[in-house]
Amino acid sequence: xxxxxxxxxCIKDKESRxxxxxxxxxKLAGVASIEIMEGKTDDVYFPEDAKGYVEDDQEVLNSGFxxxxxxxxxxxxxxxxxxxxxxxxxxxxxxxxxxxxxxxxITDKVKLHKEVVKK
Numbered sequence: 001x002x003x004x005x006x007x008x009x010c011i012k013d014k015e016s017r018x019x020x021x022x023x024x025x026x027k028l029a030g031v032a033s034i035e036i037m038e039g040k041t042d043d044v045y046f047p048e049d050a051k052g053y054v055e056d057d058q059e060v061l062n063s064g065f066x067x068x069x070x071x072x073x074x075x076x077x078x079x080x081x082x083x084x085x086x087x088x089x090x091x092x093x094x095x096x097x098x099x100x101x102x103x104x105x106i107t108d109k110v111k112l113h114k115e116v117v118k119k
Contacts, residue, residue, distance in 0.1 A: 007104040016054045030076020057099045060087045082110040
């Protein structure tokens, strides 16, 4: 079901380890399948930005409220992209087990905004 979304989607446990992601996320991270990512953390795939990603996960877990933010994401080739990320507590049977997030790529919107601001 997660692969039906055209943007990245992932679920992490309370320690910010990946439980599952969709194929768009696999492509971004440069891995062949989610099985490779399971149990790993952001610092393995996104070392420059991992600290901020984990801090956002912990904020969502501690507050119990979703969070939306614009953040940079580097793909496996080192190319900079921008994503509008939504993170929320992920609950199973009434218990928060981690976070769930999705992030459409808004790189083109950010570039357009920068061009408009320059003018």
